Amino acid sequence: MVVKAAVPKGLESFYGQTVEWYDCGATGGMEKSAEATAFKCAKVKVPLDYSQPDGQTIEIAMKKHVATGSIHRGSLFINPGGPGGSGVQYVEAAAETSFAGVQGSYDIIGFDPRGVGSSTPITCATANGADPAGGADQAPSDAAFEELAPQITTSFSQMEADCAANTKPAGLLDHVDTISVARDLDVLRALSGNEKLDYLGISYGTYLGAHYAELFPSNTGRMVLDGALDPSISLYERQAGATKGLERALQTYVGWCQAGQGCPLTGGTEAGSQQVRDLIASANQSPLPSSEPNRPVTGTEIRAAVMYSLYGDEQTWGSLTSSLDEAINRHSGSLFRQITEQTVADVVNTAAVRQAITCLDYPVDGDMAIWSARHQEIKHDAPTFGGMTAIVDLGCQAWGHNGTREPAPIHAKGAAPILVVGSTGDPATPYEWARSLADQLDTGRLLTREGNGHVAYGRAAACTQLVDTYLLTGELPSPGRVCRDET
Numbered sequence: 001m002v003v004k005a006a007v008p009k010g011l012e013s014f015y016g017q018t019v020e021w022y023d024c025g026a027t028g029g030m031e032k033s034a035e036a037t038a039f040k041c042a043k044v045k046v047p048l049d050y051s052q053p054d055g056q057t058i059e060i061a062m063k064k065h066v067a068t069g070s071i072h073r074g075s076l077f078i079n080p081g082g083p084g085g086s087g088v089q090y091v092e093a094a095a096e097t098s099f100a101g102v103q104g105s106y107d108i109i110g111f112d113p114r115g116v117g118s119s120t121p122i123t124c125a126t127a128n129g130a131d132p133a134g135g136a137d138q139a140p141s142d143a144a145f146e147e148l149a150p151q152i153t154t155s156f157s158q159m160e161a162d163c164a165a166n167t168k169p170a171g172l173l174d175h176v177d178t179i180s181v182a183r184d185l186d187v188l189r190a191l192s193g194n195e196k197l198d199y200l201g202i203s204y205g206t207y208l209g210a211h212y213a214e215l216f217p218s219n220t221g222r223m224v225l226d227g228a229l230d231p232s233i234s235l236y237e238r239q240a241g242a243t244k245g246l247e248r249a250l251q252t253y254v255g256w257c258q259a260g261q262g263c264p265l266t267g268g269t270e271a272g273s274q275q276v277r278d279l280i281a282s283a284n285q286s287p288l289p290s291s292e293p294n295r296p297v298t299g300t301e302i303r304a305a306v307m308y309s310l311y312g313d314e315q316t317w318g319s320l321t322s323s324l325d326e327a328i329n330r331h332s333g334s335l336f337r338q339i340t341e342q343t344v345a346d347v348v349n350t351a352a353v354r355q356a357i358t359c360l361d362y363p364v365d366g367d368m369a370i371w372s373a374r375h376q377e378i379k380h381d382a383p384t385f386g387g388m389t390a391i392v393d394l395g396c397q398a399w400g401h402n403g404t405r406e407p408a409p410i411h412a413k414g415a416a417p418i419l420v421v422g423s424t425g426d427p428a429t430p431y432e433w434a435r436s437l438a439d440q441l442d443t444g445r446l447l448t449r450e451g452n453g454h455v456a457y458g459r460a461a462a463c464t465q466l467v468d469t470y471l472l473t474g475e476l477p478s479p480g481r482v483c484r485d486e487t
Helices: 087-094 145-166 170-174 178-191 204-215 235-258 269-285 299-310 317-330 334-346 348-361 368-381 386-399 431-440 461-473
Strands: 022-024 039-047 057-065 074-079 106-112 197-202 220-226 418-425 444-452 482-484
Touching: 039 087, 039 178, 057 087, 057 178, 074 087, 074 178, 074 204, 087 106, 106 178, 145 170, 145 348, 145 368, 145 386, 178 197, 178 204, 178 348, 197 204, 197 461, 204 220, 204 418, 220 461, 235 269, 235 299, 235 317, 235 368, 235 386, 235 418, 269 299, 269 317, 299 317, 299 334, 317 334, 348 386, 368 386, 418 431, 418 461, 431 444, 444 461, 461 482
Parallel strands: 074 106, 074 197, 197 220, 220 418, 418 444, 444 482
Antiparallel strands: 022 039, 039 057, 057 106
């Protein structure tokens, strides 16, 4: 006998609303299609503020790739991370590639979290096109925190004012926290006809999934959390961990580069890493010409391109080598300009949304003296990427929409088994976070991928197959299981 999931009191109208799915294309977001395709789209209503369900409402957009097989398991909800990543875009890109092994049995549903994309969005006239820390990031690498702080404060305050003036309803800026998104996700689960939530989240999507399991353990089905965030650590610890992960990944890349052909970096991994830093500093002083005459490439852009490239692995690192070779030996930034064009949609455009969500998820921690000390520490530990890490709490203080919930371990007592996947060379979500989350969860099971690049699913076939088996059959990888990239 299937026990029907409980509807939270006061939310009956949201859980009981009618969903009108319509045909939409394989690309183009939520646009209607005149003919039937593999995709269907819908928008549903949820409360702006779950403590006032009779108040204002907002919309959440879903895009579904319809299962192609004869045996149907229901819906698999997916989240691409960010925070601020679009699940609508993710399902377009990944349903028939990364999820090829399960899309026969599952409807694959991507959704735009509140504040994002085709859902009721945070709208900013200028801030969505620029990172608020971008100007400060061009400061000299030895700049003291006290020199940076006024510019940082002004940048974040201006961005907040811009977003507040353009976002409707204005109160959305106070209600894009992960707990609210998890509550939205349970509404989406119910409206899609699923008694249990089957879910795969990557990167920030693991943080969302873990909070869902904590809030709704009895509604949690087969859940996979790949590239895990550790919910028990502070915002600064999260930023510092990711920054140090990037620094380790850079050294791994430099070693790989120097062992191959055509590498412009010389003298060992530390010397090679310093050459990358020297290039960044030089290009901030004198930007490199590119194929677009009016758009020379700055050091800040080169750093962002290097970071973006490190999210990949040995299969894609060759393009970074070519870009570095062109910049160092031919004084041209054309190849780096090509990489930065890719990062615009993936990274920069979500700056304001990322800020809004992150600052609601964590309380502001510390003061100017503490932030200054952290600034020095992280620059020492991560000299390439650490210059702006310590501004996270100052930025949230200036942003002004702040959370009060302290970070804490998540146990999800009573939830079904949760598969946590960690990659040993992950540059953005260090492996130790996956190990920590798997230990915290009462029903956590850790799958270790030995390999580089951000997240395992869709990257390493052996690991992807183990995840697919769990989603399709419920069979977990054995304790201590390790999967490796193909060579």
